[in-house]
Amino acid sequence: MNLTLYGLNKTRSMRVQWLLEELELDYQYIQVNIFQGEGFTKKYRKIHPHGQVPALDVDGQIMFESGAICHWLSDQFSTKGLAPKLDSPLRAEYEQWMFYAPATVEPPAFNYMLHTRILPEDKRVKEIADWSVKQYINTLKILNQLLKDKKYLLGDQFSTADIMLGYLLFWFPDILERFSALQDYCQHLSQRKAYLKIQTD
Numbered sequence: 001m002n003l004t005l006y007g008l009n010k011t012r013s014m015r016v017q018w019l020l021e022e023l024e025l026d027y028q029y030i031q032v033n034i035f036q037g038e039g040f041t042k043k044y045r046k047i048h049p050h051g052q053v054p055a056l057d058v059d060g061q062i063m064f065e066s067g068a069i070c071h072w073l074s075d076q077f078s079t080k081g082l083a084p085k086l087d088s089p090l091r092a093e094y095e096q097w098m099f100y101a102p103a104t105v106e107p108p109a110f111n112y113m114l115h116t117r118i119l120p121e122d123k124r125v126k127e128i129a130d131w132s133v134k135q136y137i138n139t140l141k142i143l144n145q146l147l148k149d150k151k152y153l154l155g156d157q158f159s160t161a162d163i164m165l166g167y168l169l170f171w172f173p174d175i176l177e178r179f180s181a182l183q184d185y186c187q188h189l190s191q192r193k194a195y196l197k198i199q200t201d
């Protein structure tokens with residue numbers, strides 16, 4: 001299988017890159033600097049209609065949406081054990097976390113980032129930032145309880161769901177300081193060989 005990842009450091013493409021490394025797959029990496037307008041070229045719009053990263057070329061067929069790519073790859077390479085098999089008792093919980101990360105955790109975290117860091121200062125709305133961080137912290141309180149005494153979301157077994165969630169938790173390390181179980185969780189994640197391999201400045 002020929003794989004080419006279109007991505008950029010410190011973006012959601014890191015989910016896919018982290019997973020490709022966990023799966024020990026060969027892939028080509030093409031950097032698309034979305035902050036310098038490279039997402040807007042006609043050529044790149046044919047790859048990703050929104051001009052975003054990540055996109056993955058699989059033998060000439062393009063996929064986009066980080067969660068979908070990670071979900072698909074994990075099942076394609078199921079022998080690597082990063083997604084419980086369909087008939088495994090852990091599969092339902094795995095699916096739950098795969099969707100929980102982008103659907104429940106990501107929106108408040110991203111809105112907070114948007115209104116504190118990404119938007120130009122005159123476009124930031126304090127009320128949205130305040131509301132989003134409150135929602136995010138409430139979500140983390142629940143996650144912190146659920147992850148007590150657990151190494152990974154599925155217990156001792158690392159899975160792609162940990163990539164989906166873990167990638168997000170690294171966005172605001174200062175907020176994590178008050179959540180000891182989440183700090184331990186991130187500590188485990190950050191020691192993984194594949195995670196360390198994709199860290200660049």
Ligand SMILES: N[C@@H](CCC(=O)N[C@@H](CS)C(=O)NCC(=O)O)C(=O)O
Nearest residue numbers: 011012034051052053054065066067
């Ligand atoms: N839901 C999409 C979001 C993709 C996304 O928003 N990517 C950002 C980088 S993290 C991007 O390319 N932004 C540039 C833009 O929207 O123009 C996914 O998870 O793949």
